[in-house]
Amino acid sequence: MSAWALKAGGTAWLLRHEFRLFFYELGSSHSAKSKRRGISIWKGLMLALALLGLHFLVWSMLRAMPPLTQEPAIQLIRIAGLALVVVFSFMLSLGLSSSVKALFERGDLDLLLSSPLRSRHIFTVRLLSITLGVAAIFLVFLTPFAHVGLLLGQPRWLGIYPVLLSMALMASSLSILLTLLLVKLIGVRRTRTVAQLLGALSGAVIFLATQSFNAFGQSFRSTLLARLNPLFDAGAALGPGSAIWLPARALFGSPLELLLFGTSGLAVFMLTVHFTHRFFVQGVQQASGVLHTSRRPLGPLRFTFREGIWSSVLAKEWRLILRDPHLISQVFMQLLYMLPLFFLVFLKKDVLLQGVAASITFLSTSLASSLTWIIVSAEEAPDLLNIAPARPASIRNAKLAAAIIPVLTLVMPALLWLIAKDWAGGLVLAAVLCAAMLSVSLTNSWLAKPGARAQFNKRGASQWMANISETLIGMAWAGTAYFGVQFSALSLLLLAAALSVLGLACLMRIKRAV
Incomplete structure (x- = not known):
């Protein structure tokens, strides 16, 4: 019997199993090329170097501080x-x-x-x-x-x-x-x-x-x-x-x-x-469904048909999101960090317009990117949409609009308030914000790989190119908003950078059914 053998069924035996699972999940790879569990040698060396560096930094701090005796x-x-x-x-x-x-x-x-x-x-x-x-x-x-x-x-x-x-x-x-x-x-x-x-x-x-x-x-x-x-x-x-x-x-x-x-x-x-x-x-x-709760009997099914591809797609995408409260809660985490910006816009009299403009732009692009991935990459019936009697381009455009319109509606009160305070800067911010969300949504639809909505929090592991491109575009548009409100020439350079990354994303786009 091994020296590490423990009594089967005991707390220590189960705890050892939990440690094993934790090690397997730490740094595991589930890509199509390789399936590896646990930490690789390279990641282990990087982690060891990071810990050594952290200990050296703490040693420098404690040497400069009075001794804790x-x-x-x-x-x-x-x-x-x-x-x-x-x-x-x-x-x-x-x-x-x-x-x-x-x-x-x-x-x-x-x-x-x-x-x-x-x-x-x-x-x-x-x-x-x-x-x-x-x-x-x-x-x-x-x-x-x-x-x-x-x-x-x-x-x-x-x-x-x-x-x-x-x-x-x-x-x-x-x-x-x-x-x-x-x-x-x-x-x-x-x-x-x-x-x-x-x-x-x-x-x-x-x-x-x-x-x-x-x-x-x-x-x-x-x-x-x-x-x-x-x-x-x-x-x-x-x-x-x-x-x-x-x-x-x-x-x-x-x-x-x-x-x-x-x-x-x-x-x-x-x-x-x-x-x-x-x-x-x-x-x-x-x-797990062993205990069932009583539910009221469902009434007769009622179907509402809409005219026009845009109204049908918008209603379909928003209804699917509203039916998934767990997904809404994951997206909601990004909205929490917008609340301080609304405090700045509505409560402070001496608000720095360009700083608020840049922050709103970057956070809005992040939220638009998440909704685009849910609506485009996590489409559950692409084959059904592919055979629908509608142009694929019209369906794609309607999907992008379904991702951008909720974000634009969310920031609209802040935009109107800023336009009332500084109409020129507010209009520049509105134009930059719309262009930024459209750029990030297009980049996500071009580069993000298809996935299931249950993988929303893990989508970054399989779309690193899309993440890098979206981050660069978001930062470039945020800088454009910051200097554009000041009407600075530097905003043109950042605008060119954002459009360049967008062009590269267009060249590297993956093929989709819709």
Whole structure:
């Protein structure tokens, strides 16, 4: 028997299987030329060099900082505490995405639950795998401080390990509880969408809060800070002795705080496993269709026929997107980053028009590219459209319009507002924005390879040429919008660059049925 053999069916045995799957999926290739699992030698060397470089950078930073031999000043603790809030929000976002994947996308829970394995072991291992996945990226970037600190005789930096793992335990436990609760309250289909949206919001809330804060004037920020400062005084809710700073003190190796916070994370995890593993089985059964919910009987089918190829294609594409709330939630993540721009446009009086113009242009091209891929590359019935009694060019043009019109409708209030403030600059932005979205949509329709809508988040792995071209065109048009509002000659050079990339994309276009 091998020295690495573990008791079959136990928690450690299942956890080893999860590690094996994680390694197989890490850097795996599923292209037509090669199918490889795990990290190749080249990728392993690149990763090792990146980690060495990161350790050298941390070594340079810690050598320039005062040695951490005792508890740091309260200012550093406050900064670390705020940073941990940001880290926890991203952990919660990753945890929600991983929980949705564990329930709806892995497809192996039915097999596991029908085996002789105990459901408690299955749930424990699945929750541990979510925890390790949540903590992995932060461990890579923050644990070099622990390693270098230990070499420099500053063992307090080792507190990074238990603090990050405890936070990951809490975030994954809260994520799986929230996902299962949503399954019970609103059903499986809505849970998949709502959990994706909550994950996107929890990850972007810090960004949105900071950008919204910067969007207001200096007087508002000064008044708000003046009201918040008393909360940090001694004896106040956020004072130096407040328990709110316990995770930050644990991060810097304070023994009592480290013990309390580490124990709290482990307790949350164990309580979640103890009280939730049966609820987990019910959620999995409902997700796989074992538990059926009652539905109202459908009424008679009614068909509405439209005249004209454009109206028919537009109605068809928009209806298919609206019927897929999971896909809408994935596209919605890009819309979140447009919200600060609308704060800048509508709330700030001294808004920098050219900066807003460039940002709106780049984000609009990104959103138009995503919709174009969904409508053109992810077409589910190309053969049916190919035999339709309509010109293929008319169908393609209508599809491009179906991708551009929603984005243009979304940014129209901002465009009208900017035209009212500066009619010349606003009209230039409107013209540049329409040309930019059309260019990116054409590039995507020419270069992006066909795929399924379920592969929306993985489409970049098979269309790197399209991604590079779209990014270059988007940046060139954003620069054109920035300098075009100023009526600068540099905008003509950027315009020529955008048209050049568009021409190259046209020469390299792939053949499509429609």
